[in-house]
Amino acid sequence: MGEIMKAKIDDVAKLAGVSKTTVSRVMNKRGYLSEKTIKKVHDAMDELNYQPNVVARQLFKQETKLVGLIFPTVNNPFFGQLVATMEKKLFSKGFKVLLGDSMNDPEKEKLYLRELMAHQVDGLIVGAHNQGIKEYQNANLPIIAIDRIMNNDIPVVSSDNYQGGKMATELLIKNGAKVIIHTNGPKTLQTPAQKRRQAYEDTMIQYGLKPITYTVDFNVSYEQKAKFLKNIFKDHPDVDGMFISNDVDAAQVIDIAGDLGYKVPDDLKIVGYDGAETTRILLPNLTTIIQPIDRMAEIAVNMLVARISNNDAGENKVLPVKVWRGKTV
Amino acid sequence: MGEIMKAKIDDVAKLAGVSKTTVSRVMNKRGYLSEKTIKKVHDAMDELNYQPNVVARQLFKQETKLVGLIFPTVNNPFFGQLVATMEKKLFSKGFKVLLGDSMNDPEKEKLYLRELMAHQVDGLIVGAHNQGIKEYQNANLPIIAIDRIMNNDIPVVSSDNYQGGKMATELLIKNGAKVIIHTNGPKTLQTPAQKRRQAYEDTMIQYGLKPITYTVDFNVSYEQKAKFLKNIFKDHPDVDGMFISNDVDAAQVIDIAGDLGYKVPDDLKIVGYDGAETTRILLPNLTTIIQPIDRMAEIAVNMLVARISNNDAGENKVLPVKVWRGKTV
DNA sequence: TATTTTGTGTTAACCGGTTGACATTTAATT
DNA sequence: AATTAAATGTCAACCGGTTAACACAAAATA
Numbered sequence: 052m053g054e055i056m057k058a059k060i061d062d063v064a065k066l067a068g069v070s071k072t073t074v075s076r077v078m079n080k081r082g083y084l085s086e087k088t089i090k091k092v093h094d095a096m097d098e099l100n101y102q103p104n105v106v107a108r109q110l111f112k113q114e115t116k117l118v119g120l121i122f123p124t125v126n127n128p129f130f131g132q133l134v135a136t137m138e139k140k141l142f143s144k145g146f147k148v149l150l151g152d153s154m155n156d157p158e159k160e161k162l163y164l165r166e167l168m169a170h171q172v173d174g175l176i177v178g179a180h181n182q183g184i185k186e187y188q189n190a191n192l193p194i195i196a197i198d199r200i201m202n203n204d205i206p207v208v209s210s211d212n213y214q215g216g217k218m219a220t221e222l223l224i225k226n227g228a229k230v231i232i233h234t235n236g237p238k239t240l241q242t243p244a245q246k247r248r249q250a251y252e253d254t255m256i257q258y259g260l261k262p263i264t265y266t267v268d269f270n271v272s273y274e275q276k277a278k279f280l281k282n283i284f285k286d287h288p289d290v291d292g293m294f295i296s297n298d299v300d301a302a303q304v305i306d307i308a309g310d311l312g313y314k315v316p317d318d319l320k321i322v323g324y325d326g327a328e329t330t331r332i333l334l335p336n337l338t339t340i341i342q343p344i345d346r347m348a349e350i351a352v353n354m355l356v357a358r359i360s361n362n363d364a365g366e367n368k369v370l371p372v373k374v375w376r377g378k379t380v
Numbered sequence: 381m382g383e384i385m386k387a388k389i390d391d392v393a394k395l396a397g398v399s400k401t402t403v404s405r406v407m408n409k410r411g412y413l414s415e416k417t418i419k420k421v422h423d424a425m426d427e428l429n430y431q432p433n434v435v436a437r438q439l440f441k442q443e444t445k446l447v448g449l450i451f452p453t454v455n456n457p458f459f460g461q462l463v464a465t466m467e468k469k470l471f472s473k474g475f476k477v478l479l480g481d482s483m484n485d486p487e488k489e490k491l492y493l494r495e496l497m498a499h500q501v502d503g504l505i506v507g508a509h510n511q512g513i514k515e516y517q518n519a520n521l522p523i524i525a526i527d528r529i530m531n532n533d534i535p536v537v538s539s540d541n542y543q544g545g546k547m548a549t550e551l552l553i554k555n556g557a558k559v560i561i562h563t564n565g566p567k568t569l570q571t572p573a574q575k576r577r578q579a580y581e582d583t584m585i586q587y588g589l590k591p592i593t594y595t596v597d598f599n600v601s602y603e604q605k606a607k608f609l610k611n612i613f614k615d616h617p618d619v620d621g622m623f624i625s626n627d628v629d630a631a632q633v634i635d636i637a638g639d640l641g642y643k644v645p646d647d648l649k650i651v652g653y654d655g656a657e658t659t660r661i662l663l664p665n666l667t668t669i670i671q672p673i674d675r676m677a678e679i680a681v682n683m684l685v686a687r688i689s690n691n692d693a694g695e696n697k698v699l700p701v702k703v704w705r706g707k708t709v
Numbered sequence: 710t711a712t713t714t715t716g717t718g719t720t721a722a723c724c725g726g727t728t729g730a731c732a733t734t735t736a737a738t739t
Numbered sequence: 740a741a742t743t744a745a746a747t748g749t750c751a752a753c754c755g756g757t758t759a760a761c762a763c764a765a766a767a768t769a
Contacts, residue, residue: 057520060726070748075727083745102498106444107725109435110754117478125454126464128658135455138481142488147499149446150479152467159471169431170476191386273661302662329457332602333631333662389756399718404757412715436755439724714767720760727753738743 058099067095078103109171118355119167121151121160122178123269127299128327129344130178133197136348137176144356146173153179155270161186168192174355177201180240180269193358195351195365199242206358206365208351209243210342215372216250219294219322219340224258226380228292228320231255232283234265235296244296247324251294263287267300276300280307291319298323298330298339305337305379321379331375338377343370387428396424407432438500447684448496448504450480450489452598456628457656458673459507462526465677466505473685475502482508484599490515497521503684506530509569509598522687524680524694528571535687535694537680538572539671544701545579548623548651548669553587555709557621557649560584561612563594564625573625576653580623592616596629605629609636620648627652627659627668634666634708650708660704667706672699 064071069088076082077092095101109115118141125131138148149172151163160179164186167175177187178197187194187201194201198209223231233251236244248264255262265283267276280303284290295301301323305315313319316338323330326341347370354365393400398417405411406421424430438444447470454460467477478501480492489508493515496504506516507526516523516530523530527538552560564577577593584591594612596605609632613619624630630652634644642648645667652659655670676699683694 071726072728072749073747076747079727081728083747085746088746102494104439104500104725105495105498106435106438106500107754108727110433110439110725110756111727113754115435120479124464125467126457126461126656126658128455128457128460128662131457131460132455134479135453135481138454138479139483142480147495148479150449150463150467150477151471152464154468165431166434166476169434171433171435273657299658299661302664306664327455328602329455329628329658330662332628333457333659335631335635400756401719401758402717405717408757410758412717414716417716433755436724437757439726439755440757442724710769712767712769714765716763716765718762718764720762722759723757725754729750729752731749733748734746736743736745739741 057104058101060101060103062099063092063095063101066099067091113171114173115171116146117149117170117172118146119149119151119163119170119172119175120178121153121163121167121175123155123180124152125150126152128329129297129325129342132327132329132344133178133348136345137352140349140352141356144352146356155180174359176351176355180236180242193355195355195358197347197351198244206354207243207367208347208354208370209368210347210370210372212243212246212372213250215324215340215342216247216294217254218372218374219247219324220251220254222322222338222374222380223292223294223320224254224260226292226316226320229260230263230287230290231260231292231294232263232265232287232290233294233296234267234283234300236269237266247294247296267296273303276303277307280304281311284308284311284313293319293321294324295321296324298325298327298334298337301337301339301379302330302334316379323379326375334377336378337375338380339375340372341375342372346370386433387430389430389432391428392421392424392430395428396420442500443502444500445475446478446499446501447475448478448480448492448499448501449507450482450492450496450504451507452484452509453481454479455481457658458626458654458671461656461658461673462507462677465674466681469678469681470685473681475685484509503688505680505684506534509565509571522684524684524687526676526680527573535683536572536696537676537683537699538697539676539699539701541572541575541701542579544653544669544671545576545623546583547701547703548576548653549580549583551651551667551703551709552621552623552649553583553589555621555645555649558589559592559616559619560589560621560623561592561594561616561619562623562625563596563612563629565598566595576623576625596625602632605632606636609633610640613637613640613642622648622650623653624650625653627654627656627663627666630666630668630708631659631663645708652708655704663706665707666704667709668704670702670704672701675699 060071060074064074074092077089122130125134153160174193176195194205196205196207235248252262295304323337323339326339350368357363389403393403403421406418451459454463482489503522505524523534525534525536562580581591624633637648652666652668655668679697686692
């Protein structure tokens with residue numbers, strides 16, 4: 052019933068009949084070691100079920116092999132896939148993940164940043180949506196941003212949002228839509244996703260159509276969002292095309308449009324954005340712009356790891372997107 | 381250009397004109413302290429942008445305020461929501477999350493368990509699907525399982541899978557389905573989800589119908605799964621009801637059934653399982669059994685935190701489910 | 710005035726590994 | 740036989756906080 056004390060390096064040394072230093076040498080593969088000694092030590096470690104206390108090592112080595120991920124929430128197909136892929140890749144490179152879901156709350160994000168730094172993470176990958184957190188500036192820590200502009204020191208990985216916005220808009224126009232509405236996140240968040248808005252507006256004007264953009268808050272309840280989206284139809288009953296800036300919203304729009312009697316795609320054509328795996332399985336009919344989520348994740352991890360090991364800055368990366376031809380256009 | 385050294389407790393002490401001990405006392409609110417001293421110390425901390433090195437504290441205190449979450453993957457609406465909710469709750473209780481996506485690979489799960497223990501996590505919440513990892517036994521660590529039977533020492537939080545299975549099956553039967561097929565995960569994984577299969581088979585027999593259960597591997601590609609699911613229709617072209625053990629698979633089945641010419645729900649009625657938020661937004665028409673994911677997450681966290689602070693064992697918890705009346709039945 | 714409470718300092722041990730310096734023995738090479 | 744390389748040990752400092760023990764002064768209370 053008594054607490055089983057975890058074995059320490061001294062216990063291993065004693066059982067193996069060697070010194071603490073030798074055990075450490077075996078673990079870290081340093082200096083001269085005979086096969087015999089290595090075996091003795093490993094046997095002792097097995098027998099004691101020894102796990103070195105990583106915390107002690109972290110303190111001395113001044114590195115934790117931890118990476119913090121700060122994202123709005125993994126409860127979203129896009130971020131879920133992004134985080135899952137990064138986690139997998141980081142694990143294969145020997146890093147563990149400290150997860151921080153900021154829920155788009157700037158205070159929480161700031162707190163996370165501080166606390167993850169206090170936990171001595173070796174690096175950070177950030178994809179939260181908030182702006183103007185000055186702590187990132189003096190964070191003196193390798194950071195990579197995904198789909199988010201932070202400051203000049205921090206490399207950004209994103210997909211080609213302008214191209215994506217253009218493709219979506221042209222798809223609608225070429226299929227005969229005339230009254231095309233676009234939804235996007237708050238303009239104040241100067242994320243690369245805002246380029247979709249720019250592309251939409253440019254393309255509309257280029258084709259002699261009038262751009263109509265609505266700003267949707269990311270962080271509202273399902274019901275509030277439904278109310279907001281319904282109002283779009285009230286304002287523009289003649290709408291025949293919509294470019295919605297993320298697939299989850301697009302799904303909600305399809306649902307609302309159906310309730311209001313629109314036939315998709317006959318009366319109304321809809322294009323979403325993101326194209327996460329799960330979305331494509333759950334809603335294969337949704338025409339959308341696919342971001343290369345896995346590639347973005349891999350590149351962000353590679354850049355971060357490079358930044359951690361050497362000091363090599365790394366450039367911003369913009370990846371191509373493609374169209375998923377569903378049945379909503 | 382020179383490396384800015386992070387401030388340490390000694391630097392704060394020097395700047396505030398107090399001793400290291402006093403700074404520590406301020407941080408930990410121990411012993412007698414005057415307002416004046418507290419202010420001096422805080423000012424110094426602010427000026428130096430001081431963040432205590434959590435690793436040093438962890439080593440001494442023998443607690444890390446870290447909790448490990450081992451789940452198949454956050455890239456799935458059910459686990460994504462579960463992890464997001466737990467993370468939020470844990471954060472509010474002062475814990476950070478170390479994320480481990482095991483991808484249903486027993487080796488990876490074992491590795492994670494070992495490494496998270498080496499990282500000195502204060503506790504673990506496990507919802508991976510693999511069985512027979514003996515390391516959990518001698519893990520001498522507070523652990524809570526979600527929807528997964530591990531061993532008698534480890535409390536399990538789950539929803540009422542038997543009730544859910546019964547509700548789903550009866551829903552199909554009462555709406556006139558006769559040839560009802562059920563899919564479930566491998567029988568060898570002795571998870572509580574297996575009770576859905578039991579409930580399905582019991583209910584079918586009770587109504588004088590023949591149960592037909594297919595075992596679907598969780599961990600195969602989209603294409604492999606499609607092939608497998610198509611074969612079900614080949615084996616039973618007269619199928620008019622399906623109880624699919626998770627919503628993502630159900631979505632795929634709907635898609636395939638549509639391609640094969642079945643009209644849902646007229647020719648074929650389908651009930652899914654899980655009812656995660658995202659699924660319900662993306663696919664509101666899917667009739668499904670809703671697990672109280674957020675409650676499960678909260679209860680698991682509460683139980684874990686209780687286990688960490690005192691030694692209070694905690695009972696298994698089974699939560700009620702409910703039906704989401706979509707349009708696929 | 711005597712006593713207790715409050716506020717702060719100094720010192721050193723401790724958490725559990727890692728590492729450099731140096732010594733010693735054994736094995737391999739010249 | 741002499742020299743060099745390989746294998747291991749001992750010792751102590753170090754990472755950056757936390758804390759117990761003890762000392763002492765100032766403020767509050769009896």
